[in-house]
Every structure is written in structure tokens, then in C-alpha cells.
Amino acid sequence: MSRQVLTSRAGTWILDLRTTSPRHLGAIRAWVAQHLPGLGSTHLDDVLLIVNELVANAYLHGGGPSHLQLWRGVRPCAVRVEVGDVNDEHLLLTRTGSGDPALGIRLVDNVCVQWGVQHHHDHDGKTVWAHVACDGFSE
Template sequence: MSGDDAAWSVDLRGTDPSALSGVRRWTARTVPRLGPDHLSDLLIVIDELVANAYLHRGGPVEARLTVPTTPCRVVVEVEDHSPIHPVQGIPRPDLPEMPGQGMSVIRKLADSWGVHENPDFGGKTV
């Protein structure tokens, strides 16, 4: 990413899953120039990442959006307090509640995804 990239973040410490609708509104306001299909994909990705942090990792710390100068790209990052990496399950239509399904959705919608550790507070960024 370059110095020309636009970046925004929202502090999610101390929130609960009811904050998800606010995260979606914040995302739509923050990156308003996306077409409806790209915005829909972006909302699904950030919703899955933040929901996973609430469900599996004790809650998110921060969500960040970075819009690089490259057209049609948005970098979505969610920090949480857990060093445990997300599980990517194999999609099974007969078991829609199987853990890892959200990461499978993200894998389909994102060009790439990954995890890096945050030793400052013992967590990670997805």
C-alpha cells in the first residue's frame, strides 16, 4: 500500500454483536463510491470477520478499511484478542452451521486473505 491510500478505522472494544449493524452502516458510508455488487461483497466480508471475532474470539478490537489507489480494491482488516487463527471449513450444504463456513464465503469473495499476529496485545489481524 502506498501513502496515497485512504484508510479508516472503527474502535470496537467493549462492544457486543448488536454493533454489527453499525459496522455495516459505517462501512457503506466510508466507501460510498463502490457499485452495488462490490459494496454487497464488502459488507458480507466485514460482517463475517467482525461476527467471527464476537463468536469465537472474545470480540473485535478494531475494524479497518483501506482503499488503495488500485481501482475496485478495498483492504478489510479486523483485529481481535485471540492468537487462534480462523478455521476454514469445507462447505457442506447439509451442515450449514459447520464452523469455518464464514471463512469459505470470504475466500470466495476476496482476492486473498490472511492472518498476522499482533504481539503488542496477544491477538491477531484477519
């Protein structure tokens, strides 16, 4: 991942995750943080939690992630995270025993404004997305 200086402008960035593994989660979070300069620490922590949970969920249950798309709006301040995977099965949202396989998505639900799943009809897989509102970016 290349280093570049980014400003607090609106934008969309895509990271190809097809050749990654769970050991890359730290580098993926660093890439996201690099693209959100000036975002307040509370909202950045929320975004990084969402990224971690959605990407980890794609590794564990989605057959592996295909990409991460990050969108940032400035007025109003908002961040949207999208993670594509290769499995078109629905997300498990109910507790099914001693472990809670839906804990990650429940954490996402607690820190975002809205989240959802878009199933792809032209190819296998789905995109899980989450939207975070924020107070603004500092320069």
C-alpha cells in the first residue's frame, strides 16, 4: 500500500482484498485511517471497528473479501464502508448456541446510522455496507 498525503475532501477509494488474509487486518485499518485525515477520533474509531468487523466477517463467513470501498462526504460529514465477498448467503443475525456468530454485525449496528446487504444478481457474492455520520473533518 503506497503512502500519499490526503486532504479532508470528499472522495471514494477502493482497496482490492482478493489476495489478502486475516493477518492483513491491521494494514487494512491503517489504509482506511490514512484516507480519513481530520476525522475526529471517536468517529474514526467507529469506522475502524466497522471495517474490522465487516472484513473479518467476510474472511470467516463470506468466502473471503473481494474489495473494500470507502466513501467520504464532507457536507454533511459521513463515511460509508462497503465490503464485498464471494458468498451470496444471508448474514446470520440470530444467536445459535454458546457463541454468538452475529456479534460483529451487532457491534456494527450499534455504531453506525444504517447498514445493509446488497446481493449481486449478475455474479456470486454480496456487499455489506455501513454508514457513519460524523461531526466534520478538521484540516
